[in-house]
Amino acid sequence: MQNLTVLGTGVLGSQIIFQSAYAGKDVVAYDLSDEILAKLPERWDYLKAAYLRDLPDATAEKLDAAVSRIRATSDLADALSDADIVIEAVPESLEIKQQTWEKVSALAPEKTIFATNSSTLLPSAIAPFVDRSAKFLALHFANEVWKFNTGEVMGHPGTDPEVFEQVARFAEEIGMVPIRIMKEQPGYVLNSLLVPFLDAGAALFVKGVATPADIDKTWKIATGSPSGPFEIFDVVGMMTPYYLGKDSADPVKREFAEILKRDYIDRGRLGKGSGHGFYDYE
Template sequence: MQQLTVLGTGVLGSQIIFQSAYAGKDVVAYDINDEILQKLPERWEYLKAAYRRDIADATDEKLDAAVARIRATADLANAVGDADLIIEAVPERLDIKQQTWEAVAAVAPEKTIFATNSSTLLPSDIAPFTGRPEKFLALHFANEVWKFNVGEVMGHPGTDADVFEQVATFAEEIGMVPIRIHKEQPGYVLNSLLVPFLNAGAQLFVKGIAEPADIDKTWKIATGAPAGPFEIYDVVGMMTPYHLSKDSDDPVMREFAEILKRDYIDKGYLGKGAGRGFYDYQ
């Protein structure tokens, strides 16, 4: 699978694009309008700096070659026309993902395998909208994919076993450690562990127990962990926890979503990639 299309160029979508291109894949970056795509060169510069910092052999030549293998377009049919694999990284809402795959199914070649990077949704809830459920599954990445390089591969009951293994092989080819998930689980392995931890931090903050920096400090000092929940929120970016929290059954988490929207998202404080989130990275 040499020809990759990634749908969505946000925090994680852009990382999947860049990591795949860095590993030698030809990548099409798709988003809904040219205004979004015009911001990508700035994003590539941010990622190039991160690779230089974290990867010993990430030379300027290799990084420039990765950027050269990326093509951006807001034309969906053009984006998917030659794709061997399409990875969807659109906002974490079931209706948006279902509508996206319906549109893709109408224009993608028969050969193309479909994968969602959804953090919490089940592939079986999306598969009927793809037009090819046997070629659809989830491939989930952790944030900062070049460094925290797991690729969780999770099918649904209708996923073809050969397709599953092809996607696991693709994950390995782009530098991921493939984690084969044996049955559907909201949140896979990673987020099944991570989300309750992040929610606990959010609840301490919303209830006025402690400030984010002190919550992070407590966790890091007491456990030796490299990051606390709010540092992780900044890496993930504000949009994903906002979408996950705004319709929660828990009123505290709904209040957390309101705080994210009012005090961070509306001010452009979208997380580490934007230079500011709970912490200022300028």
């Protein structure tokens, strides 16, 4: 699978695009408007600096070659025209994902394999909206994919086992360590562990127990961890926890989503990738 199309160029979508191109894949980056896509060169510059900082074998020449393998378009039919595999990284809303896959199903070639990068939603909740559910599954990435390079592969009961293995091999080809999830699990392995931790930090903040900085400080000093929950929120970006919390049955999660919207998202403080989140970054 040489030709990859990524739907969504946000924090994680852009990382999947860049990492795949860095690994030698030809990548089409799709988003809803040319205005959104016009911001990608700035994002590539940010990622180039990160790769040079974090990867011993990264060179300017390799990074420039990666960018040359990326093509951006806001035309969905064009984006899908020769895709061997599509990875969807649109907002974490079941309705948005279902609508996206209905459109993709109508346009993609028969050869195309479909993968969602959903953080918490089950493939079986989206599969009915795909016209080839046997070729649909989840491929989930951790944030900062060039360093934290897990690729969690999770099918639904109707996923073809050979497609499952093809996607696991693809994950390895783009530098991920494939983690085979043997049954559907909301949050896979990673987020089944991470989300309760982040929710606990958010609850302490919402209830006024301590500031984000002091919550992070407590966790790091007491456990030796390099990051606290709010530093992790900044890496993930504000949009994902906002979408996860805004319609939650839990009033604390809803209030946290409201705080994110009012005090951070509406003020352009979208997380580390934007330079500002709970913390400010150079």
